[in-house]
Amino acid sequence: MIRFILARLLKAAVILMAILVLNFFLIHAAPGDPAAVMAGEAGATDEQFIADLRARFGLDQPLSTQLWLYIKGAAQLDLGYSYRQNMPVAQLILDRLPATLLLTLTAFVISIVLGVVAGVLAASRQGGWGDTLISAVAMIFYATPLFWIALMASLLFSVVLGWLPGFGYETIGANYTGLVRGLDIARHLILPATTLGLFFTAIYMRMTRASMLEVSRLDFVKTARAKGLRPGVIQRRHILRNALLPVITLAGLQAGQIVGGAVLTETVFAWPGIGRLMFDAINQRDYNVLLGVFFVSAAMVLLFNLITDILYVVVDPRIRIRS
Amino acid sequence: MKKGFARFARNRGALIGLVILTLVIVIAALGPPLYPQDPWRMVQRPFLPPFTAPGLPLGTDALGRDVLAGLIHGARVSLMVGLVSTVVALLIGVPVGALAGYFGGWVDDALMRFTEFFQTIPSFALAIVLLAIFQPSLFFIILSIAIVSWPPVARLVRGEVLSLRSREYVEAAVLSGQNSRQIITRQVLPNAVSSIIVLASLMVATAILLESSLAFLGLGDPNVMSWGYMIGAARTVLRTAWWLTFIPGVAILLSVLALNLIGEGLNDALNPRLARRGE
Numbered sequence: 001m002i003r004f005i006l007a008r009l010l011k012a013a014v015i016l017m018a019i020l021v022l023n024f025f026l027i028h029a030a031p032g033d034p035a036a037v038m039a040g041e042a043g044a045t046d047e048q049f050i051a052d053l054r055a056r057f058g059l060d061q062p063l064s065t066q067l068w069l070y071i072k073g074a075a076q077l078d079l080g081y082s083y084r085q086n087m088p089v090a091q092l093i094l095d096r097l098p099a100t101l102l103l104t105l106t107a108f109v110i111s112i113v114l115g116v117v118a119g120v121l122a123a124s125r126q127g128g129w130g131d132t133l134i135s136a137v138a139m140i141f142y143a144t145p146l147f148w149i150a151l152m153a154s155l156l157f158s159v160v161l162g163w164l165p166g167f168g169y170e171t172i173g174a175n176y177t178g179l180v181r182g183l184d185i186a187r188h189l190i191l192p193a194t195t196l197g198l199f200f201t202a203i204y205m206r207m208t209r210a211s212m213l214e215v216s217r218l219d220f221v222k223t224a225r226a227k228g229l230r231p232g233v234i235q236r237r238h239i240l241r242n243a244l245l246p247v248i249t250l251a252g253l254q255a256g257q258i259v260g261g262a263v264l265t266e267t268v269f270a271w272p273g274i275g276r277l278m279f280d281a282i283n284q285r286d287y288n289v290l291l292g293v294f295f296v297s298a299a300m301v302l303l304f305n306l307i308t309d310i311l312y313v314v315v316d317p318r319i320r321i322r323s
Numbered sequence: 324m325k326k327g328f329a330r331f332a333r334n335r336g337a338l339i340g341l342v343i344l345t346l347v348i349v350i351a352a353l354g355p356p357l358y359p360q361d362p363w364r365m366v367q368r369p370f371l372p373p374f375t376a377p378g379l380p381l382g383t384d385a386l387g388r389d390v391l392a393g394l395i396h397g398a399r400v401s402l403m404v405g406l407v408s409t410v411v412a413l414l415i416g417v418p419v420g421a422l423a424g425y426f427g428g429w430v431d432d433a434l435m436r437f438t439e440f441f442q443t444i445p446s447f448a449l450a451i452v453l454l455a456i457f458q459p460s461l462f463f464i465i466l467s468i469a470i471v472s473w474p475p476v477a478r479l480v481r482g483e484v485l486s487l488r489s490r491e492y493v494e495a496a497v498l499s500g501q502n503s504r505q506i507i508t509r510q511v512l513p514n515a516v517s518s519i520i521v522l523a524s525l526m527v528a529t530a531i532l533l534e535s536s537l538a539f540l541g542l543g544d545p546n547v548m549s550w551g552y553m554i555g556a557a558r559t560v561l562r563t564a565w566w567l568t569f570i571p572g573v574a575i576l577l578s579v580l581a582l583n584l585i586g587e588g589l590n591d592a593l594n595p596r597l598a599r600r601g602e
Contacts, residue, residue, distance in 0.1 A: 015443055030456045139336075143580035145532055147539045148554060148572035151561055159562055253442065260447025264536055268558075278448070282455050282540055294452045297445045305443070 008309055012302040017071070019298045023291045024070045028063075030287045035059050079295065080288035084281075089292035093274055097296065099169055100273030102185075103265065104258050106193040108304065111200035111258075112251055118201070119208025119247075120240060126213060134205065142202040146261050150195040150268040157191060164191050167270050192269040196261050200254055207250050211243035218242075241315060248312050255304030259297045327592040337588020343581035347574075351402050354395035362392040362548040370564050384553070384567050385560050394574055397550040401578060404465055404534040405527040411469035412530075413523060416476025421507050423477065424484030431481070438477045446471035450533065454542040461544045464537065468530050479522055483515035517593035521586055528582035535575050550575050 035053040054060045061069070073079070079089040122134040141149070158166025170176070170184050215221065216239050224234045266275035274293045281289035331337055360366070365387040366379065373382045373390070381390035423434040453467040487493060488511060496510045537543060538551030539558075550571040557567035 015440060018440055019444060026452060026456055139583065140576070140580065143528070143532075143576055143583055145535050145539075145551075145554075145572060145575050145579075147536060148568070148575065151554070151558065151568050152572070155561055155565055155568075256443065256445040257447065260445040263447065263451065263540070267540065278451065279540060282451060282542065285455060287456065290452050290455055294445075294448045297448045298443070301443060301445050 004313065005306070005310070008306055012306065015302060016295075016299060019295055020071050020074050021067065023295055024067050026291060027287060074295070079292035082281075082286055082289050084284045084286045085289070089288050092277060092289060093292055093296050096272055096274045096277050099271060100259075100262055100266070100275060101300070102189065103192055103196065103271055103273055104262050104300070104304075106189060107196035107200070107261075107265075108251075108255070108258055110193055111197035112204055112247075114197070115201040115204025116208050116240075116244070116247060118205040120212060120235070122205065122209045123212035123216070124235065131209075135209070138202040138205045140202075141198045142206070144199070146196065146199055147264040147268055149198060150192070150265055153191055153195050154268065164188075166191055169272050188271075192265045192271050195268075196258065196265040199261070200258060203254060204247055204251065207247050208243060211246050212239055215239050215243045244315050245312065248308050248315060251311075252305045252308035255308070256298075256301040258304070259300050262297075331588050331592035334588040334591060336584045337591075340581040340584025340588065343577055344585060347398055347402065347578050347581065350395055351398040354398065358392065358395055360389045360392035362388060362396045364388065370560075372564075373566055373570070381570060382566070384557060385564070390553075390567065390570060393548045393553050394550070394571065396548040397553065397571065397574065398578075400461075400544075400547050400549040401531045401534060401575070404461070404468065405531040405582075408465045408468035408472065408530045408534075409523050409526045411465060412473040412526060413476055413519070415469065416473035417480050417512070417519070419473070420477035420480025420482075421484050421512060424481035425488055425503065425507050425511065427485075434477070435481070438474045441471070442474040442478075447533070447536065450537060451540065451542060454537060459537070459542045459544055461547060464534060464542075464544060467537075468533050472526055472530060472533070476519070476522060476526075479518055480512075480515060483518055484511050487511045487514055517589075521590045521593060524582055524586035524589055528579045528586065531575065531579055531582070 035050045039050045039053055059066065077090045079093070081087075082089050082092060085092055118134050118138070122131045125131045154166035157164045165171070165188050169188055170181065171188075174184065176184050221234060221238055224238050225231075229238075262273060263275035263278050265271065266273045267279045270276065274296060278290060278293040280286075281293065366389050367376060367383045367387050369383055369385050369387040371379060371382040373380065375382060379389055379391070381394065384390055384393070419434050419438060423431040423438075450467045450471050453470065454463060457463045457467075484507075493506060493510050496506050501509070534543075534549065535551030535554070538549045539555040541555060543549050543552045543555075553571040554568050557564065557571075561568055
């Protein structure tokens with residue numbers, strides 16, 4: 001188990017390194033000489049200043065040295081400087097990372113739990129109206145643009161019905177502390193997390209349903225039935241457990257989409273995370289921030305993948321025995 | 324194939340999808356000539372609700388532009404971006420998957436690590452970064468969407484090729500002296516076409532969603548009217564003019580739904596293994 005996790009961590013490190021290299025070349029592909037851009041952003045354009053900047057950031061060095069400096073910097077959590085916000089990029093991201101982690105992890109859990117439950121319900125009523133209804137709803141959510149459903153949800157539940165806050169992370173100026181503050185944040189979290197999760201709920205529901213139906217035709221299920229086990233036991237212990245494996249694989253593959261989707265959700269709900277930071281950086285063409293967020297969101301995806309890998313081991317006894 | 328067609332025709336969802344998609348295609352093709360209103364031009368005072376002004380069935384937006392004209396022109400952009408970016412993604416993914424599956428060994432290892440890398444990094448974030456750096460023109464929008472959506476194609480094709488290459492007719496072709504290129508393009512790939520078509524139809528749907536999301540964030544081509552742009556522009560007036568957000572969203576939803584329904588119908592019809600199981 002530990003060796004398995006170590007192997008995964010090593011692989012994650014290699015991928016992160018590759019992303020850094022990609023990032024580095026993207027920075028160089030960005031329009032304009034980085035030093036001139038930086039100078040422009042700092043509001044100065046004289047040659048001496050630009051030359052100083054070049055020397056300071058090693059832009060006068062050969063490309064391979066620059067790449068090495070960039071990777072070394074990233075390893076020390078130095079992701080460059082944002083001249084628009086006048087802050088190190090790493091600081092900007094770290095300040096907002098907790099909000100995004102809270103949002104994406106909640107959406108991830110919501111979508112898997114809801115998706116699996118709905119999928120099991122649909123599969124156990126295959127062909128009935130319950131199955132038809134659940135499948136139709138999933139089909140619709142699967143086709144809905146995330147940002148649109150977020151806008152519609154905020155219109156309905158926040159503007160029209162007034163049930164939930166549709167804006168921000170907590171009530172501004174309320175200065176809640178402790179449990180009250182936690183509940184306040186939770187109330188603000190409901191709309192963004194649910195809308196972010198709905199698309200993925202649809203995916204997991206469809207996968208669970210298909211997988212349940214497939215497993216329920218296998219021989220060992222017939223054996224279990226022949227042994228006279230109760231249908232509920234067969235459903236949970238035999239079918240569901242095996243049917244979950246492809247769902248978990250899929251969840252790992254979809255992790256990147258959830259993190260990407262956070263950009264849209266955070267933009268709509270003014271959730272102060274790295275997605276919102278990315279949206280602001282798009283409008284300001286703040287490349288260092290963009291690439292920093294890209295790097296960190298890739299790291300988040302790797303974290304999600306690690307979680308699903310571990311879940312896989314927990315659910316699938318075959319892997320546990322082998323290691 | 325004929326049986327497949329019959330199976331498709333019996334699938335109610337797929338037929339509904341086909342009807343909707345046909346409608347969208349007709350609107351995209353004939354709309355602009357039949358309704359030659361410039362979607363960027365101010366035609367009336369802003370915020371006219373739908374069905375209130377003669378000649379403006381869907382009203383006007385925050386700048387007094389004709390919403391129906393925007394919708395019609397947006398259909399063109401959505402379909403075009405969805406279709407072309409899928410073709411480009413196939414042009415990347417099919418060769419990568421075919422080479423990996425056919426040659427195996429280190430070629431397979433290298434290509435699959437490469438594919439895995441692209442599958443792991445958050446694709447939407449990568450598309451944003453690419454477009455922010457390379458300016459959002461239609462060309463780069465299509466290219467970015469293709470760059471982030473080819474990995475599933477490569478994996479699918481690799482799997483198909485792996486399972487096909489040990490078949491007897493492929494071995495016969497090897498013995499008859501055909502070279503690798505001929506075997507891949509003439510013997511193996513034609514037999515993988517049905518799976519590729521199914522995946523491609525779903526990819527067009529995903530690409531449309533992706534394009535609209537990018538346009539919503541302000542990364543659309545500033546010279547073309549698109550559904551995502553319309554929603555992005557209407558966002559700030561959601562409270563007072565919700566229909567400006569609602570209408571283009573429904574257009575996206577219906578188009579994507581139609582493509583997904585068709586993709587599913589094709590899957591049942593062309594993939595006999597699954598179809599038999601369903602019967």
